[in-house]
Amino acid sequence: MANEEKRIWGIHTRDENLFLKNNTIGIGWCEMGDLRLIKGTRDDFKERYAQTYPDAKKGNIASGAGMLYRFCYEVQIGDYVVFPSKSNHQVNLGVVEGDYVYDSSQVEYVQTRKVKWLKHLPRTAFSQGALYEIGSAMSFFSVKNYGDEYLAALDKNFQKNFSTDSEDESVGATAEDIIESTRDFILKELRRQLKGYDLEQFVADLLRAMGYRTIISPQGGDSGIDITAYKDELPPRILVQVKSQDGDIKETTIQSLKGAMREGDYGLFVTLSNYTKNAQKYLDNTPIIRGINGTELVELILKYYADLSEKYRKMIPLKMVYIPVPKEE
Numbered sequence: 001m002a003n004e005e006k007r008i009w010g011i012h013t014r015d016e017n018l019f020l021k022n023n024t025i026g027i028g029w030c031e032m033g034d035l036r037l038i039k040g041t042r043d044d045f046k047e048r049y050a051q052t053y054p055d056a057k058k059g060n061i062a063s064g065a066g067m068l069y070r071f072c073y074e075v076q077i078g079d080y081v082v083f084p085s086k087s088n089h090q091v092n093l094g095v096v097e098g099d100y101v102y103d104s105s106q107v108e109y110v111q112t113r114k115v116k117w118l119k120h121l122p123r124t125a126f127s128q129g130a131l132y133e134i135g136s137a138m139s140f141f142s143v144k145n146y147g148d149e150y151l152a153a154l155d156k157n158f159q160k161n162f163s164t165d166s167e168d169e170s171v172g173a174t175a176e177d178i179i180e181s182t183r184d185f186i187l188k189e190l191r192r193q194l195k196g197y198d199l200e201q202f203v204a205d206l207l208r209a210m211g212y213r214t215i216i217s218p219q220g221g222d223s224g225i226d227i228t229a230y231k232d233e234l235p236p237r238i239l240v241q242v243k244s245q246d247g248d249i250k251e252t253t254i255q256s257l258k259g260a261m262r263e264g265d266y267g268l269f270v271t272l273s274n275y276t277k278n279a280q281k282y283l284d285n286t287p288i289i290r291g292i293n294g295t296e297l298v299e300l301i302l303k304y305y306a307d308l309s310e311k312y313r314k315m316i317p318l319k320m321v322y323i324p325v326p327k328e329e
Contacts, residue, residue, distance in 0.1 A: 007079045008143040008150055009070075009096075010134045015109060016085050020092065023116060025081055026109030027071055027140050029064065034102035035072040035111060045069045067140045071111055072100045081115050082143055082150050084123070084134050091126060091134070093119045093154055118154055125153065128324055129170030132177060146170075172326040182318070186298045189316050191244075191272055199244040200226045202312060203270050206300060209307035212238070224260045229268070240268045249291075251278040258289060266290070270297060 011025050018024055031052050032038075038048050045065040050056065056064070075096055083092040098114030106112070123131060130146035143150060152158060194202050197219045204214040204227050212229040227240035241257045243249060249271050257267050267289035274293045275283065283291040292300070301308070305318060 006147075006151065007074075007076070008082060008147040009075060009079060010082045010084075010136060010141045010143045012084070012136075012139050013109065016087055018106075018109060019083060020085070020117065023094075023097075023114060024109075024112050025083065025094075025096075025115050026103070026106065026112040027067060028108050028110070029068060030108065030110050032068060032111075035068055035100065036102065040073055042066065042069050063138065067138060068111065070142070071113070071140055075100070075113065080151065080154075082134050084131075089123050090120045091123055091131075091150075091153075092117055093121070093150060121153060125158075126150075127168050127170040128174040129168075132174045167327065168324075171324045175323050175325045178323055182302075183295070183298050186301055186316055186318075187272065187294050190294075190297075191246075193315055195244050199272070200242045203227060203240065203242050204229075205309050205312055206297075206304060207240070209304040210300070224256050236264050236266050238266045238268050240270065243269075243271045243273075245271070246273055248274045248276045249279050250276050251282045254279055254282055254286075254289065254291070258286065261288070268292065272297065 011027070013019055013026070015026075018026065029052075032048065035045075038044050042065065045068055046061055049061050049065040049068070053061070053064075077096050077099065079096045081092075081094045081096060083094070084090075085092055094115040094117040096113055097116050101112050101114075103110050103112045126149060127146065130149045133143060133146050190199070190202070200216060204216050207214050207227065207229050212231055214230075215228045217226055217228070224241060225239045226242045229238040229240055231238075239257065239261055241253075243253070249269065254269055254275075257269055261267055265288070269283075269289060269291045271292070272294040274295075275291055280291070283289060301316070302318075305313065305316075
């Protein structure tokens with residue numbers, strides 16, 4: 001059965017009893033009231049969401065209103081539902097049997113639909129890629145990439161078990177997705193929270209975590225040098241320039257750093273973006289200056305994260321975990 005023929009929805013909840021014992025799925029946002037009273041367009045949902053939650057950020061308005069709109073209008077009777085329950089580590093598969101109902105008797109999950117649960121399978125029955133997809137941070141979402149795998153699990157002869165079968169080929173892709181998502185998150189948070197002098201302070205702290213002594217130049221100084229770093233008490237010194245601009249760094253900008261250096265100095269240029277071709281060529285031909293772009297900065301953050309100041313670990317909250325990776329040939 002092709003994935004396009006049947007829509008598959010993923011959902012999370014903190015009230016597993018409501019879902020499993022009452023044959024119901026639901027989402028919250030009680031303050032939105034009965035969704036059927038909102039005109040049936042996404043823009044109308046966004047407008048109501050913004051009115052209901054005036055302090056909500058733009059991104060939260062779009063995602064929250066989108067989930068509510070899909071739950072009310074896009075879900076159809078006959079669609080399938082995938083619900084991973086944490087209490088028993090099972091994946092519950094069901095089919096939607098009822099239209100949208102606003103249930104004011106519920107404390108939290110007032111936006112509801114009736115479902116019929118068809119199967120309850122252990123997580124080990126599915127590939128890592130399929131499990132990663134339903135681990136979405138959203139409460140309600142469309143399952144697309146591994147929808148066929150969940151549909152196949154509904155077959156009465158389904159016996160797939162990734163704990164005993166051949167190697168899971170989705171492991172490599174899943175690991176890369178997780179790693180790439182983490183890198184993206186770090187770079188977005190740097191760009192969002194650190195501009196100008198704040199980014200200079202962060203880079204100084206990162207250099208400290210790497211074992212350097214650092215001196216931050218006074219804010220607003222005109223020397224072009226943001227940080228001076230030393231590996232120990234003796235020369236050489238490293239002159240650091242930090243740029244938080246979005247555009248790529250030009251050759252002339254790096255040349256200004258070179259002009260501030262004395263004989264015996266080394267230079268370090270740090271940017272959240274990248275370098276133009278001419279700038280990169282200049283760096284390649286000037287070995288006493290090292291250029292670090294946004295991607296390379298993220299790699300250093302991951303490597304030295306544990307030694308960053310608590311302030312920055314709170315700003316970029318990460319948790320050390322182990323993830324499965326493909327076995328080496």
